[in-house]
Amino acid sequence: MAPVVSGFSKLSKSDKINWLVEHHFNNDQKTIEILKTYWNSDEKLQQLHDEFTENTISNYYLPFSVAPNFLINGERFTIPMAIEESSVVAAASKAAKFWQSRGGFKAEVLSTTKVGQVHFTFKGDNTTLKSFFETIKSDLISSASHITKNMEKRGGGIIDIELRDKTDEIENYYQLHCSFGTADAMGANFINSCLEQFADFLTNAADSYDKFSDDEKDIEIIMSILSNYVPECIVKAFVSCPIENLPNVEGLSPKAYAQKFVRAVEIAKIEPYRAVTHNKGIMNGIDAVVLATGNDFRAIEAGAHAYASRNGKYTSLTDAKIENDIFQFSIQIPLALGTVGGLTSLHPLVKLALNLLGKPDAKQLMKITAVAGLAQNFGAINSLITTGIQQGHMKMHLMNILNQFEATPSEKESLIAYFKTNTVSHSKVVEQIEKLRK
Ligand SMILES: CC(C)(COP(=O)([O-])OP(=O)([O-])OC[C@H]1O[C@@H](n2cnc3c(N)ncnc32)[C@H](O)[C@@H]1OP(=O)([O-])[O-])[C@@H](O)C(=O)NCCC(=O)NCCSC(=O)C[C@@](C)(O)CC(=O)[O-]
Numbered sequence: 001m002a003p004v005v006s007g008f009s010k011l012s013k014s015d016k017i018n019w020l021v022e023h024h025f026n027n028d029q030k031t032i033e034i035l036k037t038y039w040n041s042d043e044k045l046q047q048l049h050d051e052f053t054e055n056t057i058s059n060y061y062l063p064f065s066v067a068p069n070f071l072i073n074g075e076r077f078t079i080p081m082a083i084e085e086s087s088v089v090a091a092a093s094k095a096a097k098f099w100q101s102r103g104g105f106k107a108e109v110l111s112t113t114k115v116g117q118v119h120f121t122f123k124g125d126n127t128t129l130k131s132f133f134e135t136i137k138s139d140l141i142s143s144a145s146h147i148t149k150n151m152e153k154r155g156g157g158i159i160d161i162e163l164r165d166k167t168d169e170i171e172n173y174y175q176l177h178c179s180f181g182t183a184d185a186m187g188a189n190f191i192n193s194c195l196e197q198f199a200d201f202l203t204n205a206a207d208s209y210d211k212f213s214d215d216e217k218d219i220e221i222i223m224s225i226l227s228n229y230v231p232e233c234i235v236k237a238f239v240s241c242p243i244e245n246l247p248n249v250e251g252l253s254p255k256a257y258a259q260k261f262v263r264a265v266e267i268a269k270i271e272p273y274r275a276v277t278h279n280k281g282i283m284n285g286i287d288a289v290v291l292a293t294g295n296d297f298r299a300i301e302a303g304a305h306a307y308a309s310r311n312g313k314y315t316s317l318t319d320a321k322i323e324n325d326i327f328q329f330s331i332q333i334p335l336a337l338g339t340v341g342g343l344t345s346l347h348p349l350v351k352l353a354l355n356l357l358g359k360p361d362a363k364q365l366m367k368i369t370a371v372a373g374l375a376q377n378f379g380a381i382n383s384l385i386t387t388g389i390q391q392g393h394m395k396m397h398l399m400n401i402l403n404q405f406e407a408t409p410s411e412k413e414s415l416i417a418y419f420k421t422n423t424v425s426h427s428k429v430v431e432q433i434e435k436l437r438k
């Protein structure tokens with residue numbers, strides 16, 4: 001077991017590595033080599049990455065891919081995707097190609113409101129607290145004007161502050177439930193700064209409010225933090241086409257295909273075991289764009305899954321139906337994304353990704369990202385209801401298996417050719433490699 005270390009954060013990068021190698025890798029110098037292999041030779045660029053976070057000792061690569069042919073609201077996009085899983089980019093690209101000849105994707109932002117809360121304890125009469133809140137509300141809002149001034153110029157700022165009584169759930173527990181517009185920023189730091197200002201103002205104002213008893217003046221702030229649950233920051237994306245324009249798969253007419261597709265989505269709507277996997281497939285596309293554009297994928301993931309449970313049961317984020325012989329497929333998802341702030345202007349590949357998308361504003365990025373999620377779900381369901389997922393997924397995963405076995409270029413060539421007409425499975429690949437190596 002490694003010893004407790006104090007002051008690790010203050011060590012230089014190379015001393016951190018030495019400590020790690022000594023205590024976790026038995027002084028194996030190969031570990032140092034591996035870590036250094038991933039350093040960038042451009043020292044300035046490496047330093048930039050080192051400084052994104054703390055205790056950085058190397059870089060962790062993810063493939064940076066692109067999916068072309070996305071027609072969204074009549075405009076064509078090539079979408080950047082950062083993801084490690086094979087077949088995701090291929091499935092998105094295939095879905096994009098399919099829909100671009102059927103009118104493309106449509107997308108619209110339905111709302112952009114973000115939320116933050118000051119959680120506090122108040123021991124006293126809730127009607128006195130309510131009238132105190134009404135008295136101070138406008139001063140409370142203007143107390144943050146030094147923070148909100150520029151955001152207001154961009155069309156954002158504080159939308160409202162509500163006092164919420166939560167004492168039926170926790171004794172003496174109240175909230176300032178605050179809503180914000182954050183323009184092109186995700187807004188976490190803007191919101192948190194406003195909330196901490198509200199918390200200060202609230203405690204000071206309570207202290208000098210003469211209708212409060214001494215106990216009532218003693219408001220205790222528990223915490224002030226934005227919420228990643230953003231059910232009012234919603235984007236919708238959809239595709240539709242006459243049923244006859246759907247695939248005519250062997251053994252499945254376009255109508256039967258549409259019905260099977262709708263049934264697959266219905267199952268995800270009512271069955272949480274299926275819904276989680278269904279939504280995981282959607283997040284394959286969403287997360288990949290979120291990462292490539294330097295956004296916070298944890299925030300997006302947490303918000304999306306909470307939204308999928310908003311009615312008390314976890315359900316599908318997408319919907320499909322057939323109306324008047326028209327197949328319709330849509331997604332509605334909360335996406336608190338930014339095109340400024342965070343890493344967006346710092347990480348060179350993030351800048352490149354945003355340039356590739358034509359320097360979108362936050363709303364445009366919400367639309368593009370939702371479309372990537374919808375396309376991904378279309379690709380997965382299309383496979384699930386026809387060939388099964390393994391055929392396409394394993395076809396793409398073949399290279400990973402070959403690399404695991406350190407296949408040479410000529411082995412790769414011959415096995416890729418072999419598996420063009422044979423189904424890929426891990427054991428089949430092993431069998432064929434062994435055959436070649438005999
Ligand atoms: C994998 C495919 C696309 C093969 O599909 P295919 O029909 O064999 O592909 P193709 O070789 O005929 O090519 C057709 C198009 O697919 C794309 N494509 C094809 N190959 C590539 C490639 N190498 N690199 C980039 N793009 C590729 C590309 O757009 C290409 O057009 P082209 O570029 O030739 O004009 C198909 O089988 C598919 O869409 N499968 C679904 C895969 C999938 O959903 N993967 C996600 C991972 S599984 C998972 O995590 C989630 C899941 C599935 O559990 C979710 C759920 O259950 O709902």
Ligand SMILES: NC(=O)C1=CN([C@@H]2O[C@H](COP(=O)(O)OP(=O)(O)OC[C@H]3O[C@@H](n4cnc5c(N)ncnc54)[C@H](O)[C@@H]3O)[C@@H](O)[C@H]2O)C=CC1
Pocket residue numbers: 150154182183184185186187188189190191226228296299338340341342343
């Ligand atoms: N719970 C969570 O999700 C938390 C997330 N974070 C992190 O916070 C970061 C995002 O915070 P942000 O406040 O968005 O970033 P940020 O702190 O970099 O701020 C963005 C700033 O850019 C400026 N700006 C310039 N042009 C703008 C425009 N057109 N629209 C809006 N603002 C403009 C504004 O001053 C704005 O406050 C992410 O890195 C995230 O991971 C931080 C704390 C908690």
